[in-house]
């Protein structure tokens with residue numbers, strides 16, 4: 686499981702989010718940003734901007750009580766306050782990589798993190814250094830055993846730079862948290878088509894279906910029918926990404942519970958219903 690948490694600033698906590706022993710449950714702290722509080726870029730020096738309630742102590746505590754839990758910091762996100770965040774080409778790539786490495790190493794140590802997620806959402810029109818800088822950063826963080834997990838979060842308008850990253854550095858990228866809710870599909874069959882498209886662009890075994898709680902794209906139990914349809918069509922559902930815990934408290938984490946049921950139980954009721962319905 687991949688669960689974004691902390692992006693809205695609401696005082697969210699890890700404890701209420703249900704996680705099952707048999708599942709690697711990744712909390713993705715949202716977000717670590719290469720900017721000062723006014724949104725000015727800091728040449729690779731990342732700072733944590735997730736909800737203040739997600740303290741280093743609370744990360745340590747949830748990991749101690751639930752050894753299946755891992756914690757990641759997601760890099761960038763859409764905006765910080767009123768500033769829309771974007772990838773910018775650093776003046777000196779090596780300096781940016783070195784600053785990012787040092788600042789993230791400190792953050793990983795302070796917050797007991799296991800990895801990073803890449804969620805840059807805006808790019809310069811041409812000639813981006815994104816794939817090189819981020820690919821080298823992940824490679825270095827893994828080589829120095831600072832992190833053990835790296836994931837990426839493309840959406841429909843950012844596939845090109847992420848494909849470039851994945852093509853060149855796919856061996857250090859563990860999962861693709863594609864934001865299917867931006868693909869504007871609301872039915873299981875459409876979801877299957879979107880999954881086929883993204884599976885061709887990335888790696889079908891690293892690609893995770895995703896769901897936006899109270900948000901865009903497929904909503905409600907149709908999501909679970911879609912997961913069944915993926916399996917009927919020969920895909921393995923290796924995990925589920927949910928955005929986000931901040932919204933899920935409003936429905937008692939229904940989608941987290943059902944997703945984990947699905948992952949634990951390959952003969953789930955959803956499969957039966959999907960066969961009847963679709």
Ligand SMILES: *[C@@H]1O[C@H](CO)[C@@H](O)[C@H](O)[C@H]1NC(C)=O
Pocket residue numbers: 774812813814
């Ligand atoms: C764009 O690409 C050219 C040729 O590869 C390179 O010389 C130049 O530095 C690049 N510019 C930026 C802003 O990355």
Ligand SMILES: *[C@@H]1O[C@H](CO)[C@@H](O)[C@H](O)[C@H]1NC(C)=O
Pocket residue numbers: 827828829830
């Ligand atoms: C780190 O990189 C060096 C040089 O390429 C390599 O010999 C070493 O095995 C790598 N270590 C890890 C943990 O990947």
Ligand SMILES: *[C@@H]1O[C@H](CO)[C@@H](O)[C@H](O)[C@H]1NC(C)=O
Pocket residue numbers: 950952953954955
């Ligand atoms: C798996 O799903 C079936 C059908 O809903 C249910 O009867 C069974 O109890 C589930 N098994 C587990 C281990 O959850």
